[in-house]
Amino acid sequence: MNRRDERLIDVARALFAIGLALAAVALALALLGFAPGPALSALARGSLGSSAALTATVLKSTPLLLTGLGVALCFRCGVWNIGAEGQLLVGALCATAVATRFLTDAPAGVLLPAVVAAGALGGFAVGAIAGALRASRGVSEVISTILLNFVAIQLVALAVHGPLQEAAGAYPKSDPFPAAALLPAIGRWHLGIAIAALLAVATEGLLFRTAVGFRMRAVGLAPRAARFAGISPERIALFTLGLGGALAGLAGAFEVAGVTGQLYEGISPGHGYTAIAVALLAKLHPLAVIPSALFFGALEAGAGAMQREAGVPASVTQIVQGIAILVSATFAVAAGRRRGGMAAGAAADAVEETA
Amino acid sequence: MHSAAVSAVRLRGITKAFTRNVPVLRSVDFEIAAGEIHSLLGENGAGKSTLMNVLVGLVRPDAGTLVVAGEPVEFAAFGPARAARCGIGMVHQHSALVPAMTVVENFAFGDPDGALLFRPARSRSAVQALAERFDFEVPLDRRVEDLSVGERQRAEILRVLGRGARVLILDEPTSVLTPGEILRLFESLRRLREAGCSVVFISHKLGEVEEIADRVTILRRGRVAGVLDIAEADARTLGRKMLGRDFAPLERAGRPSVAAASEPPLLQLHGLSAPGATEASRLRGLELAVGAGEIVGVAGIDGNGQRELEEVLAGVRAPSAGGLRIRGEAVAPGARSLRAAGLAHLSGDRETSGLIAGFSLAENLILKGSYDDRRFFRRGCLDLAAARAAARDVAARYDVTPGDPDADIAVLSGGNAQKLTVARELDGDPEVLVAVNPVRGLDVGAARFVHERLIERRAAGAAILLISTELDEVTALSDRIVALVRGAFVPIPAGADRAEIGAILLGEARA
């Protein structure tokens, strides 16, 4: 079986996972007394049925692409980053602080890069906290990234009730961004979309074409063997969590500077959790994260239409995510077992006929 | 003499392959009589442990039959619990006790007749009665992690006996014991034989087998190479059957002209101490010098600091005092600085060999150079084309099959994977080489290949430190031998015979 065949099988498995998830949702809807037919057609119309729908899909996909890339990088290195949500939120928060408080009057050439950089830095910092806790104190990043998500949610609440609250003071939200802090856009297609797509390519390059990416993959596959090759798993984990955080933080900056133009509570409907489904459905392959993010973006865009037109709650998207995660991760395990680990080679050796 | 006795257990035609087309056992017949001590002899990887795991229900064979005390037993419904009910019990090489629990708790958790409640006092007196019945001395109230190796082993044997075992399997029980403890173990085994129990004694040490066994079955590469009464077997016969054929001794090239003695040795350990996993494996002030064109062997039994010494020499364990000098220069601890100083590390252990399943041949070949090897990593970028070309070249020169540079290393046999590590570590013609159990798990031919490469390096003037738990390997290859016993070096006098060396390794004699 050559590599192209393996790719095709991967794609087929991903499509099967999606199909199974959608079928399960249709069944659940039928059982709960909703009409699945109209619901699914509203889902399709709302995500693909018009140019406005397509735009909504792409806009929803962009943060999923960036957070999905961050999660995929981390999972590749054996780092269980569940914290993309918090990293995204802090990124949005930092971007907003720069745009509406610190550099409000700066020209676009200065302000916009500063806003974007602040987002990436904010996410980086949150990821690096988890990385440092793991490297220096042995705290499982699973727990720390989850807890940091809740801290980040409250940080955003704190900001929009306090220091970043709009001048009018009426609602818990920030001032609108000055025009110079907004991402250039054609229609609603902002520049962040293109950057996100480029970053997917760049991440693929990082992982497979650079020394750092080589070390990251080595640590993810066998941390102890990597240590004997002079690679420090702790440092790689710290670096990867920081990088994954920066990607998620960028997603937050693009949301406030490209889509909403201001910060408010609930700015992320759980993008950072969906990112796990995005990364796993893509089999942790950066380029494959693009179609995977588009699928889940379409699901979220369509779910809005489904709720409006067919009265079906948008929470079905989480059901699809959950099932897609289970099915694709379970496939990966089965495939790994068939391939066999080093143990298979060791057993082969016991009676090798070379003597 | 014992073959006429009632058979306690009979295995017929046992065949097992973990991976397709690579059988570990091929139609093996094995029979144990009641009341005999039966030795199962074979090299590493001959299939001894797998065969015994079949007998205790941990491994299900692909074909074959089992008869216990005259009753046929179906493998389909045969697991560890069933094996215990059939009176078959095994003490594995790796302890099957739970270190965080006390001895009494370890006896209780798997007790098949166990009541709902665990009553510590009642269980304790039951274990005590058992210990007295078999005359085993085991501390009952301490956690297993606080026991000595010998105490753990006695506890395990006692637990198996307490489950009603009539057939007791011991997997290389002496490898971790001192000679005193071995004598004690043998006494216990003889008492068990008197009581009508059967004992399977797995070993690859001929002397022990001759001393304790009544009968011996020899396995070679998954097949039975012979079944003999010990009375009619001598060490030569056993050795020949175990190894298959006589190999000509390795020819060591003549000693190269060693540089003037005034030059600093290529590799030097000075006052090297390091923390250890256990008290016995802590490194204590090691002093050693290895000169150009010299192989220095470090003999010893696992758990005496072998692993710790390897980790220090590979740069993944920091010394607590002292350190390494290469060509007289102190080297900072760390895998990268050691590599940069010209030290290569060749290991036969999967974990420490720096081979990564899931990485291709090419990726594994360049693994250690990710910080400094300009052939494959330049300006932070990975030159995969160069890596693949190098892998193709290495595969051809070292006869690695399959030689596809993109193939996952996991599909390679251990021998072929080891050829790749040999190529990786030796291709830069390192001046200093640390080889640790370099042929562990390899068949005879592959082992010979690796040994010849070491001798080549020695002839080329490299300093080689060979750490191995196989005494034969150390004596065959080394110019000088030291023993690593309880984390300290003990010199072995030139011309010492095996018995003397053995005594030193086991910490009984101080030369």
Added chain:
Amino acid sequence: MEALLEAAVRLAAPLLLAALGELIVERAGVVNIGVEGTMLTGAFVGFAAAVASDSAGLGVAAAAFAGCAVGALFAFFAIARGTDQIVVGMAVNLLAVGATGLAARALYAGATPSGPTLSSAALPFASDLPFVGPALFAHTPFVYAAFGLALVVGFALARTRAGLRLRAVGEVARAADAEGVSVARVRVSAIVLGSGLAGIAGAALSLAQSDTFTEGMTAGRGFIALAVVIFGRWSSSGVVLAALFFGLANALQFRAQAQGFDIPYPLFLMFPYVVTLTVLAFVAAHARAPADLGTPYHRER
């Protein structure tokens, strides 16, 4: 003071129930981060069953059953199929959020009613004790159940065969297997049982702390329960103390809010999470986890 202690005990109860469940699971060597979703499912099913039957007691039973069912789902993927435990846990959390949200809309169409609750029952005599009486002995049955179960779990782990087997599987699965203990059976049982407790913990939220179900009402308590187990160093007594600590932190937060201190409320809401992170940074490094925690077990066949 008395009221503060009362609130701490009351708020600790759901955490304690969920953490005891997770303790059972982790002592068997499995990490279930789906405890959050399991709690949420318990909260919803418990509430829905209580409304339908007009009996809070039946609601609790239904919540326990729902928890077990979610646990069985987790066990199917994580143990039987060998899928990564963290991944399955996250999937369970997402599924629970989606399914409870969908079902709540389907049943109540956006107008969730109030349901029956388990009211507080003062223990005779004990509740008359000065100071501690009202604080400790005038609670809902959930509170008594949580602290009672802590004793039961502690006893079961130390003094029953099942407890010994569970610990052996969590410490050295291979050794347990060699002794004829079925690793998969022990782990699946532990997961189902522990998830049942998480389900009851959810019911404690929707049938005692409030009288209704709101989407996502667990609000991370399941994750805090994971931290409670680590903070409690994998012992039942430690888990009780850790749960009380978080209950107290939470009670202090409510108290400070009620007293109208001039501190923004998100700071209070953030408090337990920051405390948890800080505590983990100082505890985790030298805490003693079961040796085989999170390690799947496959016997070579």
